[in-house]
Amino acid sequence: MIETVRRRLRRRHLLYRWTPVAGGGSGDRVWRLTGRGRATLYAKIGTDPAALRAEAERARWLIGAGVAAPDPLEVGEDGGTGWLVSAQVPGRPASGDWPAHLRAPVVAAVARLARRLHDLPADRCPFPRGLEHTLAQARQNVRAGRVDPDDFDDERRGMSARQALEELERSVPAEPEEDRVVCHGDLTLDNVLVDPATLEWTGVVDPGRLGVADRHLDLALALRDLEGDPGWGPSFARAFAHHYGDDRIAPGRLAFYRLLDEFF
Template identity: 35%
Template sequence: MSNTADAEIPTGPVAVPPIIAALARGDAVTPVWRNELGGLTFRLDDGRGRVRYAKWVAAGTPEIDLPGEAERLDWAARRGAPVPPVLELGTQADGAWLVTEEVPGTSAVLPRWVAEPATAAASIGRGLRLLHDALPVEECPFDWSVERRLLRADERIADGEGPGDWAPEHRHLEVAEARARLGTPPPIDRLVVCHGDACVPNTLLHDDGTFAAHVDLGSLGVADRWADLAVASWSILHDYGPGYDAFLCEGYAVEPDPERMAYYRLLWDLA
């Protein structure tokens, strides 16, 4: 998939923004993730058992809305969702930051879980089902609908983005054809409060392989559940290899829906 494929665990030196060094207050600072838009996440460890995570994004990156993510985390946490508690949020001329408390678990993209893909994929599915069942659609103020996302797709097309910016499975499409396909969404299966970026790195697992928590909920909002399941299955294909998306559906307790998966993967790519 396009976005997740461009995100990575940093392997070389990473410059620590001055505000992150200041927020660390003497804690050890370790870069742990670089997203596809260049945003960075750092682990802040005081060496005495307390760990925080600090996200930083440069100014002029409208696709990453840290205040919006903080609002969504608070909303979900108040309704019992296993998500990181927000500690600090701020902006200055060169960027914005969000600091959260550590929650138990390790990212499902780490090598130990890549080596146990069936276990990890099933737990990702169970974690999504728990989220979808727990959060009340009727109380959710956040929208992740097809209509809203198509507006973003049209903005990107107007800015000149096209097949070269898409995942390989969509690059054979002309822009007009791809957009036309998105014009006829499949009927809603079940409206839920979606994660909004349910890729493998954004699920945390306990040491025994069971689901622990969700992270990176900056796009959380109401949508068909397949908007999440399509992205999760696509990410599993990329991070674990072919076939393991079946374990995702098994963990979620749903039969695969190729039509909805194909639609929401294309929407993800364009929007």
Template identity: 40%
Template sequence: MTDAVRAIERATGAVRRETVGLGLSGARVLRLIDARGRPVAFVKLVDDARGRLARDLAAETARLEWLARLGVPVPEVLGAGADDGGSWLATRALPGRPASDPWPEGERDSVVDRIARAARELHATAAGDAPFDRSLSSVLPEVRERVASGLVDRSWEIAGREGPPAAAVLPELESAAEALGDGGPAVSHGDFCLPNVLVAGSGGPGFVDVGRAGTADPHSDVADMARSLRSRMNPQFGPASAERFLDAYGRDRIDPERLRLHDLLESFFWPVPEARGPGG
């Protein structure tokens, strides 16, 4: 993978690299910087070529290419591959700052409004060949596998969640999904939280970390962003910003029961840190 990173550095004119700490995907992320101090590319690295993280990286590569064909503002794929050292994905840097940045108080409402507008535009995108089905009915088998493997209980334990185990909560999710149906479908980000939206200048925001993108009920993205705006991890925003986002997106488009369903669904996909080998 070292050779791949060096090739990307040469191709983009990068002169140094920085490790990026933001994100919960489990991949190592490098930011490549040019001589003027500008980010020119990002490289995601995972330490094996066949495990879950490697599969996630391959899925993100395919989704980036699909979304780019649809005209969605996502990073350009510069290269991807796998070898005995692991897997990697290199993308060109998009302009802008993460929406999770500490925006001045006078700019925060504008940021929220722009995110809502970008969500509406994304969900109105014609899906084209739509190769990635993320409807409730397609996702539930994955949820059951995660519950059976213990992944969900481990993630809940790490997050400090109290209450019954995942196997006891799963019937509630299944019952709500059966009652409400798949919804949508629309082109959806799949992890539509503040760090994954880049805001730049007067143009529309761009989207990163799209490894769970696909056609899905748009309430999944709306629930993700409202939850992100309310999160203690983003104290510059808060409940009032979440309500503003819902207003700007359009209350007439939103079913509160579906928001609750997708909040519950997302809890079954909380990340679990991968065990790292010696020197990892």
């Protein structure tokens, strides 16, 4: 059915060349659409239409709040297969192969983007992502067999999804989530775009998990990316924390939110 939908979309975008790109961990298939003199588009097709609709809704909200995201041009569903066609956001992924002398400015730009998101008015964001929602979704994902232990971080290699869930349940922070902000929900370096000329952030991609949550939902992933990537490393993670604001980061919460991410 995915191929059927793709052929239908190609007929609607006849003047574009379709180039497959990596689809991430969701199982969606993604193509870059390019054409002479035409704006670049991205087409995402998958078997979870509700998730694609949710991504489109969150992208629209984020654009309205002043942070660039892929502008949804078309979203639809047919026979259990969904699609989303969006405009490209300018910039290069922060995860790209940046020259050594540009890496510190790129990390600073990612930290500024995180602060910009987290400074948005959380009371105006209609998408909840607090623990009462994410823990319930984690349990549901385990029951439905949607958690792949082969993708677990190194410290949980060899665990089953059920064992990891038991660890998660034991690790829930005792303190209430009082410091809720607008989170991207999947704030990896792949999902933050930076202008190579100005070294300012230009926007984000893949906002399907955007919502109001503890800020450490985002910070845990950004810091994990920086710490674990040999091209970056702990010194860049410390630089990110400095630019974001060390006083806003509770180290004890980071491990929990990294564990929580295993279920999504």
